Amino acid sequence: MSARTENLVKAFGGLVVAWIIGMAIAEGLAAYGIDHWPLLGSVQAHITADATTYLIWQAVAIYVLVGGTIVYCAIRFRARPGDSGPPAYQRRYFGPFVIFWLVMSIAINLANTIYPGMVGLEQLWGIQMQAKHPLVVDVTAQQWKWTFSYPKQGITDVSKLVVPVGRTIDFVLRTKDVMHDFWVPAWGVKKDVIPNEIRHLYVTPTVLGSTKTNPMIRVQCSLICGNGHPMMRAPVEVLTKAAFKTWVSNNSF
Structure with missing residues (x-):
């Protein structure tokens, strides 16, 4: 060698x-x-x-x-004190590598x-x-707030997102002005909300909690949409199915 x-x-x-x-x-x-x-x-x-x-x-x-x-x-292969001349090993390329x-x-x-x-x-x-009977929640984004409606439950334009645990939810996303992005960090998925377009995001919550107990459970716009973008958020509460029915009965018309 x-x-x-x-x-x-x-x-x-x-x-x-x-x-x-x-x-x-x-x-x-x-x-x-x-x-x-x-x-x-x-x-x-x-x-x-x-x-x-x-x-x-x-x-x-x-x-x-x-x-x-x-x-x-x-x-x-650094140059040491006293070294002079070209490097001992120098190649422009090495084909196999x-x-x-x-x-x-x-x-x-x-x-x-x-x-x-x-x-x-x-x-x-x-x-x-596979979601046969998802809970439909209409989500409306605008600078710089979120509003939520539950068409089948008769609840409209609330500023707090309340959902039951263990049930798949179909979020129907719309915006009144510019592009936004619907994101709840704890749920691991998000989707752009695009003007003149209706989009859907399916989520199945598995953990009870609220924004008060864990800030990861919050609605947050994750797409820069103007001066108020950092504060474009909304509280979220994930309830048991029984507690969600009670909430619906107290808030529906």
């Missing part, structure tokens, strides 16, 4: 060791963050959280590999398109298709 090849083998070995150490640290931090995940308050939130968790694990591994290689090479990286990038992106992409969407759409 030539001296040049031997040095490259040692350098590669050092890179592998650095990657393993970096992976242990980074994946440990990722695991801590996942264990302290914000509230998952709906069936849909668990689906999106599973997808996000998978992509986090993958992104951390790739980031450590790429970022670690840059840092390692900057240290391992370029081909390998290209193939791996395409394969990873294709795999992600299938899972969690297509698989997750199929799960979300399946909930929507």
